[in-house]
Structure formats: C-alpha cells, structure tokens
Amino acid sequence: MGYEGSSREGVSRQWISWLHSEIDLWKQEGIISEEQSSDILKRYAQPEVNIRAEDRKSSKFIAMISILGSILLGVGVILFFAHNWKFISIPVKLGIIFGLITATYMVGYWMAFEKKIYTGAGKALIFLGVLFFGAGIWLIAQIFNINAHYPNGMLYWSLGGLLVAYITRLKPIIALTIALLTIWTVMEQSGFYNVNYLYLILMLVTVIPLVYKEKSRLGAVLAVISFSIWLSAANISWQTIGLLRPSPSYIAGSLLVFFIFLYAFSKVQRSLFNAPGMESPLKVVALFGIFIMLYAMTFRGMEDLVRKASSISYLPMDSIIIYVTLIISLLGLIGYNYFKATPGRNARYEEIGLLLMVLVSLAYMVVPVRDESVLAGIYPYTLAINILFLGMVVFVLALGFRERKPVFINMALIFFLIDVVTRYFDYLWKLLDRSIFFMAGGLALLVGGIILEKRRRKIISELR
Amino acid sequence: MKGRLGFRTKFIIIVIIQLLFLAALAGSKLFTLHTGEVILLKTSPIDPRSLFSGDYVMLNYDISRINLKTVYTDLDTEKLQKDFNAGRHILVNRQLQKAYVKLVKKDGAKFWQPVSVTSLRPEVKKGEVVIEGREGIYDSWGDKPIVRFKYGIESYYVPEGTGLDIERRASNANIESYVEVAVDRFGNIGIVAIFEDGKKVSGTF
Numbered sequence: 001m002g003y004e005g006s007s008r009e010g011v012s013r014q015w016i017s018w019l020h021s022e023i024d025l026w027k028q029e030g031i032i033s034e035e036q037s038s039d040i041l042k043r044y045a046q047p048e049v050n051i052r053a054e055d056r057k058s059s060k061f062i063a064m065i066s067i068l069g070s071i072l073l074g075v076g077v078i079l080f081f082a083h084n085w086k087f088i089s090i091p092v093k094l095g096i097i098f099g100l101i102t103a104t105y106m107v108g109y110w111m112a113f114e115k116k117i118y119t120g121a122g123k124a125l126i127f128l129g130v131l132f133f134g135a136g137i138w139l140i141a142q143i144f145n146i147n148a149h150y151p152n153g154m155l156y157w158s159l160g161g162l163l164v165a166y167i168t169r170l171k172p173i174i175a176l177t178i179a180l181l182t183i184w185t186v187m188e189q190s191g192f193y194n195v196n197y198l199y200l201i202l203m204l205v206t207v208i209p210l211v212y213k214e215k216s217r218l219g220a221v222l223a224v225i226s227f228s229i230w231l232s233a234a235n236i237s238w239q240t241i242g243l244l245r246p247s248p249s250y251i252a253g254s255l256l257v258f259f260i261f262l263y264a265f266s267k268v269q270r271s272l273f274n275a276p277g278m279e280s281p282l283k284v285v286a287l288f289g290i291f292i293m294l295y296a297m298t299f300r301g302m303e304d305l306v307r308k309a310s311s312i313s314y315l316p317m318d319s320i321i322i323y324v325t326l327i328i329s330l331l332g333l334i335g336y337n338y339f340k341a342t343p344g345r346n347a348r349y350e351e352i353g354l355l356l357m358v359l360v361s362l363a364y365m366v367v368p369v370r371d372e373s374v375l376a377g378i379y380p381y382t383l384a385i386n387i388l389f390l391g392m393v394v395f396v397l398a399l400g401f402r403e404r405k406p407v408f409i410n411m412a413l414i415f416f417l418i419d420v421v422t423r424y425f426d427y428l429w430k431l432l433d434r435s436i437f438f439m440a441g442g443l444a445l446l447v448g449g450i451i452l453e454k455r456r457r458k459i460i461s462e463l464r
Numbered sequence: 465m466k467g468r469l470g471f472r473t474k475f476i477i478i479v480i481i482q483l484l485f486l487a488a489l490a491g492s493k494l495f496t497l498h499t500g501e502v503i504l505l506k507t508s509p510i511d512p513r514s515l516f517s518g519d520y521v522m523l524n525y526d527i528s529r530i531n532l533k534t535v536y537t538d539l540d541t542e543k544l545q546k547d548f549n550a551g552r553h554i555l556v557n558r559q560l561q562k563a564y565v566k567l568v569k570k571d572g573a574k575f576w577q578p579v580s581v582t583s584l585r586p587e588v589k590k591g592e593v594v595i596e597g598r599e600g601i602y603d604s605w606g607d608k609p610i611v612r613f614k615y616g617i618e619s620y621y622v623p624e625g626t627g628l629d630i631e632r633r634a635s636n637a638n639i640e641s642y643v644e645v646a647v648d649r650f651g652n653i654g655i656v657a658i659f660e661d662g663k664k665v666s667g668t669f
Contacts, residue, residue: 097486098483098486101483101486105479106479109475129479133482136482137486137489140486140493141489142621143668144490146616147618148598148614149598149616156485160485163481164478167471167474167478168475193558240554241554241558
C-alpha cells in the first residue's frame with residue numbers, strides 16, 4: 001500500500017546503509033520511536049532488489065572493460081606478429097596461430113563455464129578467441145598469398161563468430177557477429193555488383209532468431225542498423241544493375257518503408273514472440289529512422305531528384321519482389337494491429353497514420369510528378385512530407401506521454417527543433433537582410449529554446 | 465551435469481571446426497604449391513601499402529590484360545562491344561565475372577601465354593594449364609577488345625619496408641621481373657616465388 005511508489009527505486013546500497021546508521025542515531029536521540037524506525041526501514045525493506053540491480057550494472061561495466069581489454073590485447077598480439085612475421089618460419093607461424101586460438105578459447109571456457117571464477121574475464125577471452133580466429137584467417141591468407149575474392153575472409157570470420165555465438169549465447173559475441181556480417185556485406189556489395197542475398201538469409205535464419213532467443217537488445221538495435229546498411233547498398237546495386245544512376249531518393253524511400261515496417265513489427269512481436277522487452281529498443285530505432293528519412297525528404301532537392309530519377313520499372317525483378325513482399329507484410333502488420341492487437345481509438349489513429357505515411361512515401365517514389373510546366377514552383381510531395389513530419393512530431397510526443405517514455409519526448413522535440421532551424425534557413429535566407437536574418441533567428445532560437453527546454457523538463461518530471 | 469558436459473563437448477567441437485577450417489585453408493594452398501605445375505608469368509609490380517599486413521606488392525601480369533582478338537573465345541565479343549559502346553559497362557562486366565583462361569608455353573618461350581578465354585572449363589592437355597579469371601573488366605581500346613582479369617595472385621606479402629624497393633626495380637625497364645606460380649589439377653593457383661633477372665627475390669617458403 002503505502003510502500004508502493006517511486007521512493008525505493010534507484011536507491012543505492014550505500015544510501016540504504018547510511019539510512020540504517022542515521023535511523024539508529026535518530027532512535028538514540030529520541031527523534032523517532034522504535035515503531036517509526038521499523039516503519040521507515042520497512043519502506044526500504046527490499047534493498048536486495050536494488051543491490052542486485054547495482055551488481056548487474058557493475059558486472060556489465062566489468063564485462064565491457066574486459067571486452068575492451070580483450071580487443072586491445074588482440075590487436076596488440078596481431079600487430080606484434082604482423083611486424084615480425086616474415087622472419088618466422090611457416091610451421092612456427094601456423095603453430096602460433098593454432099596455439100593462440102586453442103589456448104584462448106580453452107582458458108576462456110575454463111574460467112567462464114568450468115571453474116566459474118572470473119566469469120567476465122573468461123567470456124572476454126572467448127570473445128578474444130573469435131578475434132584470433134579472424135586474425136588466423138588473414139594471417140594464413142598472408143602466409144600463402146591467398147587473395148582470391150577478399151570479402152570471403154570476412155564471411156568465414158563471421159561464420160566462425162556465429163558458431164561461437166550459437167553455442168555460448170554470449171551477447172557480446174552476438175553483437176560482434178552482426179558487426180562482422182555487416183563489414184562483410186559492405187565489402188561484398190561495394191565492389192562486385194552483388195546484392196548479397198546470402199547476408200539476408202544468414203541474418204533472417206540465424207542471427208535474428210538468436211537475438212530473440214537471448215533477448216539481446218543491443219543485438220536487435222545492431223541488427224536493424226546492419227540491415228538498413230544492407231538495404232541501402234542493395235538499393236545502389238539494384239539501380240546500378242538496372243543501369244540507372246543511383247538516386248538517393250529511392251534509398252530514403254525504401255529505408256522509410258523499412259523503418260515503418262519495423263515500428264509496426266515492434267508491436268506485433270510483443271505478442272508473437274513473447275518479447276515485450278524488445279519492443280522499446282525496436283520502437284526507438286524505428287522512430288529515429290523514420291524521423292531521419294522523413295527529414296531527408298522534407299527538402300525540395302529530394303523531390304527534384306525523384307523527378308529526375310529514371311522510372312522504378314527499370315529496377316531488376318528481385319528488387320521488385322523484395323519491395324512488394326516488404327510492403328504487403330507491412331500492410332498486413334498494420335491491418336493486424338488495427339483489428340487485433342491494439343484496441344482503443346488512439347491506437348487505431350496510429351495505424352491510420354502509419355498507412356498514410358506508407359502511401360505518401362510510395363507515391364513519392366512510384367508516381368513522381370514529372371511535368372514541370374504544370375507544377376512550376378509547386379512541390380506537392382515535399383509539402384505532404386513536411387506536414388507528415390510535423391504530424392510525426394506530435395504523434396511521437398503523444399506516444400511519449402502514453403507510454404511514459406521521456407526518450408520519445410526528447411526525440412520529438414529535438415527533431416522539431418532541427419526542422420524549425422532548417423526551414424528558417426530554407427525559406428527566409430533569401431528574403432531577409434543577412435544581419436536581420438541572423439539576429440532574428442538567434443533571438444527566436446534563444447527564446448524558443450528556453451521555453452522548449454522548460455516545457456521539456458516539466459513534462460519529463462511529470463512523467464517521473 | 466549431463467547438459468553441462470554436452471555444452472563442453474559442443475564448445476570443443478566448434479573450436480575444432482574453426483581449427484580444421486584454418487588447416488584446410490592452409491592445406492589447400494600447400495597442396496597447390498606442392499603438386500601444381502610450375503609456370504612462369506611476366507609481371508610488372510606496383511606497390512600500395514596495407515595497414516594490417518605490413519607490406520605487400522601488387523602484381524600486374526602480362527596475362528592480366530587479354531586481347532580477345534588474339535585468343536580463342538566462346539564469348540560473344542560483338543555483343544560485348546555493342547553494349548560497351550552503348551555505355552552499358554556494368555552489363556558487360558557482369559558477364560565477365562568468371563571465365564576460364566588456358567595458358568601454354570610456346571616453343572622456345574620463357575613465359576606462359578593465354579590461348580583461350582571461355583565461359584566453360586576447357587579440356588586440359590599436357591603442356592597446358594587452365595586458371596580462373598575473375599571480376600573481368602572490359603576495356604576496349606580502338607578495335608582491341610581487351611579484358612582485365614584477376615587470378616587471385618595479384619598481391620604478394622614481402623618483409624616490412626621492402627615493397628617499395630621491389631617496385632622501384634620493377635619500374636626499371638632493364639630488369640626482367642617475373643613470378644613463379646603453381647597451378648594444380650583443379651585450376652587453383654598460388655605464388656611460389658618472385659624473380660628479378662633470374663634471381664629469386666622472395667619466396668613463399
């Protein structure tokens with residue numbers, strides 16, 4: 001009853017022990033009675049919860065330090081041997097590579113899972129083992145001058161990391177694997193006219209299920225970033241293969257659709273995969289992505305690019321299949337959320353808003369306005385997207401209130417500010433005298449900033 | 465207890481898989497270098513630097529640029545040229561991502577020369593080797609339909625700081641640089657040693 005509330009949350013172990021000693025003093029001095037003292041202590045009676053949270057925090061910190069240490073150690077060892085490499089005979093080189101990998105994995109395993117002393121350091125050693133495996137690939141390639149299709153080295157390294165991630169289920173190794181796969185696909189996609197579907201398969205079939213199984217929030221965020229990098233590069237490849245000059249408008253458009261998909265998915269996955277903990281990080285990256293893409297599309301220059309870009313019909317069949325699949329499943333998700341998952345009028349408006357955004361971004365790419373004479377100086381899509389952008393600001397603010405998440409409120413206000421400054425430069429730069437332009441702008445920003453910051457703090461303190 | 469043992473076994477298995485993979489990587493190259501036919505290829509090295517690997521020389525071979533008019537080919541050179549002229553370079557290069565290049569050593573010659581470029585692997589007789597040309601780039605000069613191929617022998621690691629020396633000597637027209645490579649029966653290729661004027665400058669072993 002009275003013990004509910006926020007008073008216990010976020011209290012440190014030191015504070016609790018300080019409170020105990022203070023209460024002892026108050027009792028001695030007769031300020032409070034025995035009964036009152038036990039009442040107060042009862043109010044903070046579950047310090048172990050906080051202590052556990054504290055422990056978790058500090059063990060996370062230690063894990064991070066251990067991982068950083070293992071990366072430094074790994075780089076040091078690799079550089080040391082790289083510098084003296086040609087003076088060592090081949091059998092000794094191979095011995096060093098195999099010995100280092102085996103020893104690192106085995107000692108790491110022994111410390112982390114067998115003896116269970118220095119668990120953090122043991123896990124960091126297994127992480128280092130994956131780094132050494134990669135170094136082994138590059139060093140053997142160097143010994144025997146293997147240089148056929150260099151991205152393959154990165155692929156083999158990622159697969160090695162994936163194996164270790166699957167067996168040990170260690171989140172840092174899942175994150176490392178995603179990073180390696182991303183570097184691999186960037187190498188593969190940037191030089192070889194290759195869309196690299198193998199990346200897509202590996203991510204969807206192996207990495208994403210693992211991220212879900214382990215409920216790795218970092219893994220989920222990294223996977224989203226990685227996938228958007230793949231999609232951007234794939235976009236360039238598709239346009240190049242279709243013999244078009246790659247246009248950023250298609251990339252922005254398809255990333256926007258992907259982030260809307262992610263937002264809709266973040267709500268569905270809660271019930272579908274029973275992973276409520278993943279909803280928040282996925283939503284945050286999705287909204288951030290939507291904001292960035294919409295912002296990029298608020299410029300007239302982007303609409304000019306769409307008008308100049310060649311027709312989407314030149315794109316190769318595989319890209320069309322992927323876009324259509326993405327859009328159909330997105331519409332499915334929106335429909336599902338509308339009818340099933342989120343009852344209530346507000347939630348329904350949200351789905352309608354998403355649908356509107358999908359339609360505008362699709363129309364933007366697929367049916368660009370090409371006839372310059374009809375629309376001299378008028379930019380219908382830019383206007384629509386600017387309105388959508390402001391709509392997003394309002395929506396994300398409301399979302400912050402509804403879900404009591406300051407991160408959404410901060411995000412909405414920051415993007416609002418960026419938009420205001422941008423439009424100020426866009427529209428008033430030519431109209432006003434330079435000195436008045438800067439003075440007025442500076443004054444407006446100062447006053448606006450103070451008001452906005454005051455409001456923001458008030459809102460966030462109300463939420464807490 | 466059983467589960468923990470299972471975990472240990474699994475962990476050991478993946479470590480062994482990784483080690484076996486590395487062993488296979490090294491072993492396949494050793495196989496090529498030890499069992500392959502040794503041939504000589506004329507080169508002219510150029511030198512960039514790699515941060516991670518110390519120093520290496522980039523090798524450019526006479527066979528890296530092949531004039532399709534001087535060899536037998538099953539590629540549709542007319543269509544390639546037509547697409548190339550129309551600016552569809554990517555379309556052209558995508559068809560040249562992989563091709564088989566047959567090399568022979570003509571009577572009295574020192575270096576091996578290409579005699580055919582085909583999209584299917586040709587039969588190999590005695591005195592011939594076939595290697596895979598990859599990532600071909602069509603580069604038409606006048607009426608010369610030239611394709612630039614990579615064979616996976618384009619870079620060679622040398623002791624830190626010596627790459628530039630090799631490069632400088634290679635730019636000297638009076639010095640004859642060439643590379644000894646081994647080609648095994650599967651068409652895999654590996655560098656055995658680099659020579660200048662008949663003198664071995666550096667070797668894999």
